[in-house]
Amino acid sequence: MKLLQERILRDGNVVSxxxxxxxxxxxxxxxxxLFNEIGKEFKRIFDELxxxxxxxxxxxxxxIACITAQYFKVPVVFAKKAQSINIxxxxxxxxxxxxxxxxxxxxxxxxxxxxxxDRVLIIDDFLANGCALxxxxxxxxxxxxxxxxxxxxxxxxxxxxGEMIRSMGVRLESLxxxxxxxxxxxxxxxxxx
Amino acid sequence: MKLLQERILRDGNVVSxxxxxxxxxxxxxxxxxLFNEIGKEFKRIFDELxxxxxxxxxxxxxxIACITAQYFKVPVVFAKKAQSINIxxxxxxxxxxxxxxxxxxxxxxxxxxxxxxDRVLIIDDFLANGCALxxxxxxxxxxxxxxxxxxxxxxxxxxxxGEMIRSMGVRLESLxxxxxxxxxxxxxxxxxx
Numbered sequence: 001m002k003l004l005q006e007r008i009l010r011d012g013n014v015v016s017x018x019x020x021x022x023x024x025x026x027x028x029x030x031x032x033x034l035f036n037e038i039g040k041e042f043k044r045i046f047d048e049l050x051x052x053x054x055x056x057x058x059x060x061x062x063x064i065a066c067i068t069a070q071y072f073k074v075p076v077v078f079a080k081k082a083q084s085i086n087i088x089x090x091x092x093x094x095x096x097x098x099x100x101x102x103x104x105x106x107x108x109x110x111x112x113x114x115x116x117x118d119r120v121l122i123i124d125d126f127l128a129n130g131c132a133l134x135x136x137x138x139x140x141x142x143x144x145x146x147x148x149x150x151x152x153x154x155x156x157x158x159x160x161x162g163e164m165i166r167s168m169g170v171r172l173e174s175l176x177x178x179x180x181x182x183x184x185x186x187x188x189x190x191x192x193x
Numbered sequence: 194m195k196l197l198q199e200r201i202l203r204d205g206n207v208v209s210x211x212x213x214x215x216x217x218x219x220x221x222x223x224x225x226x227l228f229n230e231i232g233k234e235f236k237r238i239f240d241e242l243x244x245x246x247x248x249x250x251x252x253x254x255x256x257i258a259c260i261t262a263q264y265f266k267v268p269v270v271f272a273k274k275a276q277s278i279n280i281x282x283x284x285x286x287x288x289x290x291x292x293x294x295x296x297x298x299x300x301x302x303x304x305x306x307x308x309x310x311d312r313v314l315i316i317d318d319f320l321a322n323g324c325a326l327x328x329x330x331x332x333x334x335x336x337x338x339x340x341x342x343x344x345x346x347x348x349x350x351x352x353x354x355g356e357m358i359r360s361m362g363v364r365l366e367s368l369x370x371x372x373x374x375x376x377x378x379x380x381x382x383x384x385x386x
Contacts, residue, residue, distance in 0.1 A: 023303060023306075024305065025268075028271065028303055029268050029269070029305075029306045030259060030268060030270070030271070031268055032259055032262040032263055032266075032269060035259065036263070058252035059251035059255060059271065059273070062256050062259075063256065063258075063259040065256075066223060066225055066255075066256040066259050067260070069223075069225040070229070070260075073225075073226070075218075075224055075225060076223045076225060078221065078223070078252065080221070080252070110216060110222075112222075113217070113221060113222040
């Protein structure tokens with residue numbers, strides 16, 4: 001998505017530890033006009049799939065998921081990072097290892113909100129090592145529902161998450177895939193689509 | 194807001210501990226059509242105030258804030274619940290006590306995203322004891338920006354948060370104010386507007 005790549009080049013910052021900071025438009029301050037263009041693009045890509053629910057994970061996926069949901073006219077469910085003490089039989093739960101926080105979370109969705117007949121589109125802002133996505137896929141499958149597609153805003157193509165998720169046979173589309181980036185000069189190279 | 198009150202009566206559940214569960218349309222599964230009506234109503238109420246930024250707090254405020262922001266054509270910033278270890282000089286921080294989790298969080302906003310000339314609308318899903326809101330107001334004031342208004346979806350009028358925030362001289366508007374609710378029979382009484 002050209003508009004997104006331009007925005008990453010203009011406002012993104014490559015910082016040490018393989019981190020791309022896009023907190024001025026994507027995951028701290030959020031540019032809602034850009035989110036609308038992202039939502040339209042996800043609708044164009046996944047239009048045929050009869051999606052009836054969008055699933056994301058708190059916190060930074062929620063804004064994109066909600067704006068996108070308007071184009072699909074479906075509800076959004078967000079998976080919650082839980083304190084283990086809250087987990088009971090009324091939820092599906094999985095464990096997700098956080099790349100940023102070097103920590104393992106229990107992540108839950110109430111059983112009321114994922115059903116066997118759901119055709120789910122998973123939306124998230126970032127894909128790096130794929131742990132969050134693998135957890136969300138696990139939650140959907142626990143419910144007997146189907147993951148029809150996964151829409152990611154920025155994929156770090158030089159980490160193994162994209163390959164791991166695609167090898168599961170799931171349709172994964174990322175609006176920008178970064179093949180390499182350098183802290184020294186801030187350069188970012190996108191994969192050709 | 195009549196549509197919202199009807200929805201609370203239809204789908205809300207009063208559970209023990211003075212908790213109103215509205216997780217099937219507001220803060221776990223999110224009804225985006227309803228969010229659009231909420232966004233339009235906030236725009237109608239706060240239209241005159243030359244808002245240039247919406248501030249909310251993760252996680253459940255984000256969806257409503259993003260949908261609402263479309264009507265104001267402004268960006269959204271969400272305050273993050275931080276691990277203390279991340280707090281440095283580049284952020285405004287405050288402490289918020291959570292009613293639900295009986296725990297105190299450090300909450301931060303990057304200094305890049307709150308400026309003295311910002312005219313901020315704070316949006317959140319719930320107002321109970323007002324701790325989260327007081328924290329958000331504190332963050333805005335730390336930045337030298339002004340809180341022009343606060344838009345809340347559901348206020349528990351029988352807790353003291355609304356009175357506390359209004360006594361600070363801030364314009365606070367809640368789309369539904371619950372004056373009383375009973376676990377025994379699930380009854381909910383709204384304040385007349």
